[in-house]
Amino acid sequence: MKKIFAMKTAIAILAFLPLILITLIPFASAHCPLCTTGAAVGVGLTRAYGVDDSIVGVFLGALVVSSALWFNKWLKKKVDFPLQELLVIIISLLSLAVPFYQFGIITNFEMTKSMPEYHGMTGLGILGLSQFGADKLLFGMIIGTLLLWGVFAFSDYIKKKRGAVLWPYQGLSFMAITLALLSLVFWSLTR
Numbered sequence: 001m002k003k004i005f006a007m008k009t010a011i012a013i014l015a016f017l018p019l020i021l022i023t024l025i026p027f028a029s030a031h032c033p034l035c036t037t038g039a040a041v042g043v044g045l046t047r048a049y050g051v052d053d054s055i056v057g058v059f060l061g062a063l064v065v066s067s068a069l070w071f072n073k074w075l076k077k078k079v080d081f082p083l084q085e086l087l088v089i090i091i092s093l094l095s096l097a098v099p100f101y102q103f104g105i106i107t108n109f110e111m112t113k114s115m116p117e118y119h120g121m122t123g124l125g126i127l128g129l130s131q132f133g134a135d136k137l138l139f140g141m142i143i144g145t146l147l148l149w150g151v152f153a154f155s156d157y158i159k160k161k162r163g164a165v166l167w168p169y170q171g172l173s174f175m176a177i178t179l180a181l182l183s184l185v186f187w188s189l190t191r
Contacts, residue, residue: 054186057140060096062179064141065148068092093145097138107135136190144182151178 046056068089075088100106155171167173 052190053136054140054190055183057137058144058182061141061144062148064093064096064145069152089149097141106138147178148175151175
């Protein structure tokens with residue numbers, strides 16, 4: 001009976017946590033605690049439904065890049081310096097990955113090395129990423145961040161070179177295609 005009550009209490013707290021955080025946040029930033037909490041809840045839900053962490057990581061990488069590029073666009077109006085975009089993307093990635101690591105959502109390197117079949121990228125056996133302690137979620141986040149940053153840069157290059165986009169929502173469609181292809185690749189490697 002006590003376990004059921006504790007579980008219901010925990011579910012209620014998790015359900016209302018975003019609402020509580022909204023009232024505590026004085027302003028929005030590139031990665032507010034609400035975004036991190038929402039991403040953590042999303043990882044929990046996808047794990048419950050059996051979606052592989054590497055695929056979830058790719059989508060979190062898309063979240064990192066899109067919020068970092070959005071924030072950098074705003075920041076450039078105030079200050080602009082060399083490699084600013086790269087620095088903002090790294091900070092954005094760390095602001096999501098570090099809390100995930102601290103709360104055990106990203107598995108520590110020793111655990112990944114000791115249980116590579118569960119936590120590591122064993123489907124990529126040639127690269128031996130499990131032996132280096134590369135967690136699936138973190139690996140997916142890094143790959144997703146890097147590739148989607150490249151996709152957005154490619155879309156911007158096309159827009160600059162032609163003076164216009166190829167079709168409406170070009171960047172969004174490039175991102176959707178890349179996410180679908182990466183998800184398919186990781187799904188085939190990890191099933």
